[in-house]
Amino acid sequence: MPLPTASSAAKPAVQGKSIDIKQIMYYRPIRAEDRMFFTEQLSLLLETGTALHSSLLTLKGQTPDINVRQILDDLAASVEKGGSFSAALANHPKMFPISYVKLIEASENGGFMAKVLAELLLMDEKQQQLKSTIRSAMTYPIFLTTFSLAVVIFVMVFVFPKFADIFSSIRDKLPLSTIILMSISDLLRAHWMAVCGATAGFFGVLIYSLRTAVGRRLIDKAKLRTPLLKEIFKQIYLVQLMRVLSLSLHNGVSVRDALKACREVVDNQAYRELINEAEANVQQGRRLSEVFSNSPYVPSLAQQMLATGEETGNLAKVMGRIADYYDKELRKRLDRLSKLAEPIMLMVMGLVVGIIVSSLILPIFKLSSVAH
Numbered sequence: 303m304p305l306p307t308a309s310s311a312a313k314p315a316v317q318g319k320s321i322d323i324k325q326i327m328y329y330r331p332i333r334a335e336d337r338m339f340f341t342e343q344l345s346l347l348l349e350t351g352t353a354l355h356s357s358l359l360t361l362k363g364q365t366p367d368i369n370v371r372q373i374l375d376d377l378a379a380s381v382e383k384g385g386s387f388s389a390a391l392a393n394h395p396k397m398f399p400i401s402y403v404k405l406i407e408a409s410e411n412g413g414f415m416a417k418v419l420a421e422l423l424l425m426d427e428k429q430q431q432l433k434s435t436i437r438s439a440m441t442y443p444i445f446l447t448t449f450s451l452a453v454v455i456f457v458m459v460f461v462f463p464k465f466a467d468i469f470s471s472i473r474d475k476l477p478l479s480t481i482i483l484m485s486i487s488d489l490l491r492a493h494w495m496a497v498c499g500a501t502a503g504f505f506g507v508l509i510y511s512l513r514t515a516v517g518r519r520l521i522d523k524a525k526l527r528t529p530l531l532k533e534i535f536k537q538i539y540l541v542q543l544m545r546v547l548s549l550s551l552h553n554g555v556s557v558r559d560a561l562k563a564c565r566e567v568v569d570n571q572a573y574r575e576l577i578n579e580a581e582a583n584v585q586q587g588r589r590l591s592e593v594f595s596n597s598p599y600v601p602s603l604a605q606q607m608l609a610t611g612e613e614t615g616n617l618a619k620v621m622g623r624i625a626d627y628y629d630k631e632l633r634k635r636l637d638r639l640s641k642l643a644e645p646i647m648l649m650v651m652g653l654v655v656g657i658i659v660s661s662l663i664l665p666i667f668k669l670s671s672v673a674h
Contacts, residue, residue, distance in 0.1 A: 332397045338426045345419035355381045401546045401563035408554045439640040446647040462487040469665050480661040522571040537632040539573045541625050548621035
């Protein structure tokens with residue numbers, strides 16, 4: 303039996319296919335940035351008159367990432383065989399969502415792909431800016447919460463035990479807060495492995511439960527019912543919905559296909575049901591704005607604008623204006639919420655620190671009074 307060569311060892315066969323070890327080592331998920339880079343470069347190449355197949359081969363040579371390079375290789379091969387570009391994109395849903403595919407399909411039929419690519423790039427950039435704004439608004443509260451928790455654990459594990467022997471002589475006279483904190487401290491020190499295991503198990507079960515269909519439904523409902531946060535989520539979903547619909551309708555995508563694309567973009571069950579209802583209305587020959595006008599998830603201003611846009615035949619343009627307006631409003635709301643969260647978090651931290659300090663200082667005062 304012949305010994306395996308170095309090349310065969312580097313690519314072990316599994317069910318008749320070879321696995322590239324380098325691909326496993328450098329594997330990472332496809333990111334929005336990968337799609338944005340692809341869109342921008344392809345748009346530039348097409349604007350300079352380069353053929354689609356040649357453009358894809360050029361991009362393949364410029365792409366360092368193995369996974370993206372394989373996708374580009376598949377796209378180039380499909381186009382070379384005479385297949386449509388949109389059909390090739392549809393084979394890679396992790397990189398190209400259905401809204402992207404439908405717009406490229408419309409541009410293929412109309413002969414304005416470079417223009418649509420530029421618009422898709424702009425839409426992706428706005429989506430990334432929105433995500434960046436949300437992350438920035440959440441960073442400081444998350445940092446304060448983590449820091450506060452770390453300080454509390456440090457005090458409970460390393461500081462409180464040093465006072466245990468001192469307070470033992472007046473244990474029956476200790477404040478309730480001191481007794482509780484000392485009990486928690488003893489539990490953390492004596493059974494820290496069990497506490498860590500129970501905490502990890504709790505969060506594991508919680509994460510698993512939230513990923514089920516029932517859990518996702520509960521999360522979707524909570525997003526739209528939690529005070530302060532519900533208006534933020536409503537505006538996020540409205541901006542996503544209006545932006546995709548505007549771009550799709552503006553470039554000749556049918557209303558049904560545009561709604562189908564939105565159903566994949568908007569990640570909330572309530573809004574997906576709204577989109578399904580709108581699609582059913584369109585199939586029955588009714589106006590699209592009728593569904594939005596009766597929905598509690600669409601602000602009254604947007605309802606009026608949609609009705610006016612449909613009456614005047616400028617629905618795509620009006621949807622774009624709605625997306626831009628609520629995008630600005632969302633950024634203002636997030637900024638206000640971030641500024642409001644800072645003093646609230648500082649007050650909570652101050653309260654926690656005050657309870658801990660008082661639980662240490664009050665017994666010391668009692669000890670000094672007993673000594674006198």
